[in-house]
Amino acid sequence: MFPISLAPSVRSLPRTRSLCSHLNRSYSTKPGRVIFSGIQPTGIVHLGNYLGAISNWVELQNNAKPEDQILFSIVGWHALTLPQNPKVLRTARRDTLAALLAFGIDPKKTVLFHQEDNQCHTELAWILSCITPLGTLRRMTTWKSRLADSRNANSEDDINEGMLNAGLFTYPVLQAADILAYRATHVPVGEDQTQHLELSRDLAKSFNKTFNGKKRFFPVPEQMITPFKRVLSLKDPTSKMSKSSPDPTSRILLTDTYPMIQQKLRGAVTDSNSHISFDPINLRGTANLLSILSACTGETIPNIVARYTGKEKAHGILKMEVADSLEEIWRQPRQDFERLRGETEFLDAVAKEGARKAKDMTQQTMKEVRTLVGLC
Numbered sequence: 177m178f179p180i181s182l183a184p185s186v187r188s189l190p191r192t193r194s195l196c197s198h199l200n201r202s203y204s205t206k207p208g209r210v211i212f213s214g215i216q217p218t219g220i221v222h223l224g225n226y227l228g229a230i231s232n233w234v235e236l237q238n239n240a241k242p243e244d245q246i247l248f249s250i251v252g253w254h255a256l257t258l259p260q261n262p263k264v265l266r267t268a269r270r271d272t273l274a275a276l277l278a279f280g281i282d283p284k285k286t287v288l289f290h291q292e293d294n295q296c297h298t299e300l301a302w303i304l305s306c307i308t309p310l311g312t313l314r315r316m317t318t319w320k321s322r323l324a325d326s327r328n329a330n331s332e333d334d335i336n337e338g339m340l341n342a343g344l345f346t347y348p349v350l351q352a353a354d355i356l357a358y359r360a361t362h363v364p365v366g367e368d369q370t371q372h373l374e375l376s377r378d379l380a381k382s383f384n385k386t387f388n389g390k391k392r393f394f395p396v397p398e399q400m401i402t403p404f405k406r407v408l409s410l411k412d413p414t415s416k417m418s419k420s421s422p423d424p425t426s427r428i429l430l431t432d433t434y435p436m437i438q439q440k441l442r443g444a445v446t447d448s449n450s451h452i453s454f455d456p457i458n459l460r461g462t463a464n465l466l467s468i469l470s471a472c473t474g475e476t477i478p479n480i481v482a483r484y485t486g487k488e489k490a491h492g493i494l495k496m497e498v499a500d501s502l503e504e505i506w507r508q509p510r511q512d513f514e515r516l517r518g519e520t521e522f523l524d525a526v527a528k529e530g531a532r533k534a535k536d537m538t539q540q541t542m543k544e545v546r547t548l549v550g551l552c
Contacts, residue, residue, distance in 0.1 A: 208243030211236060211400070212360035214251040214291060214351075219268030221275045223428040223502070224407035224417035227471050232364055232402045234280040247287040247358055247534065248276065253298070254291070254351070257344040258322070273523050275430055278513035287537070289530030291354065296538035301346075301353035303549060304379050307386060308349050312378070316371060319344050325420050352376035356383075356394045357538045364400040373399045387548040404471055405456075410444040413460035430513055434503045441465075441495040452484035452494060462491065465498050472501040 215229060237246050250272050255265060269290060281288055291297055323339055348371075355363055355376045363373055380394035387393070407417045411426040419427060425440050432440070446461040454477050456463040470477045484490045516523065546552040 208241055208245065209362050210245045210247070210358055210360045210395075211240070211362045211364065212247045212249070212355050212358050212397075213364045214249040214254070214354055215272065215276075217250050217252055217255050217265065217269040217272045218419055219264075219271040220419075220429050220431050221272065222407075222417055222419060222430070223468070226279065226430075227404045227407055227468070228366055228402060229364075230276065230279050230281075231471075232404070233276075233286075236364060236400075237281060237286050240285070245287070245358075245537075246285065247289075247360070247537075248281060249289055249291045249354065249534075250276075251354065252290055252292040254347055257341065257347050270520065270523055271517055273527060274516040274519075275509075275513055277516055277523075277526070278430075278509040280509075283526050283530060287530055287533045288526060289534045290527050293527065293531035294357075294534045294538060296357050296535065296542045297350065297353050299542060300357050300538075300545065301350040303545060304353055304356070304383070305346060305349045307382050308375075308379065312375065313345060313348065316348050316375070318348075318368065318371065321368075325416075325418050348372045348375050349379070352379045355397055356380055357541060358534075359395055359541060360397050361395045362400050363397050364402055366402050366406065368406070370399060373397065393544070393548065405467065407468065408460060408464040410440055410464075413445055413464050428502065430506070430510055432506075432510075434499070434507075437502060437506070438496070438499045441499045442492075444495060446491045446495075450490070452481055452487075452490045454478075454481055462494075465494055469494070469498045469501055472498070472505055 213229070213233065215225070218225065221230065233248055240246055250269060252265070252269055255268075273288070273290075276288060277283075319340060322344065351372050352375055355373075356379065363376070365373060377396050380396045384390055384393050409415045409417050409421060409426040410428070411421070411423050415421075417427045421427065425443055428437055428440055444461065444465065446465070447459040449459060449462070452462060452466070453459060454463050454466050456467075466477050466480055469475070469480055484494060487493060543552070
């Protein structure tokens, strides 16, 4: 598991005037790993976003070798697969960028950009869609979970194809294009995205075989499983933590103050057992709190459980320890986020420069793709 550490303050980042001069250079091709991942523009991130993805991204960035290339994208086109309020989406894009910076993603080390600012993604997605079998897309199952989450459905069984639009049906191809446009070699994603990454791998092989005589053009990307399992809802530990839940006390947001975090955790669903034990199948509420505490402190779950052996009112004490530990890693990013979200000129400069570097990396790829398929 990547150690969870306090993200560096973004006060060290260059401000608007110096950003472009600091980064105004072409992103060079290096022989190391090319690591790519993306995040939906959800706006105010919650604890599940942080522990499931962002904290791992920061560790990857900070531990990367000089020859590695790191790219993280805010994937606005993917957001459009579900209904969006344009005004809300516009704000969410900027807030997501501010949150990534607040947690320590550094545009001096990482190519950080909005997906929709690089048209190479959609061009490659169309070309890949023309070699993607329809049956393969029909076997993709994650669209049901995405619709179920958005509608707060009790089960995926409540979702049918009548609710499915073409964009949501084909978005795994766009996800493959996101990865392959940069000839990415490694993709840090959770286990719930394994099926989609397998499609990316299959399309890389299919393209190479169809247009390049089996010679390696696109690398076959490797999955880097994010070490933390998904964070569960504080009110319904059978479901993951989500902003789509109608109950705001089911999730912890980056903007939540310490008293708000304490209040939400006091109301978190635990289990009838008076003692603390880790059983993610039968005692999900308690297991969720133990996992969060372990991720926040770096202490192993068995050690945490051992500390609570024989304690009275153990669940109440555990909840407050989780609140205290979370506040330790939440406080500075929360302050930085509140400041950054108002610095629109700086955020726009970061996004513009990230898009420039992203396009620099993909334009040569797409020139070669067009030649291989006969379009130039």
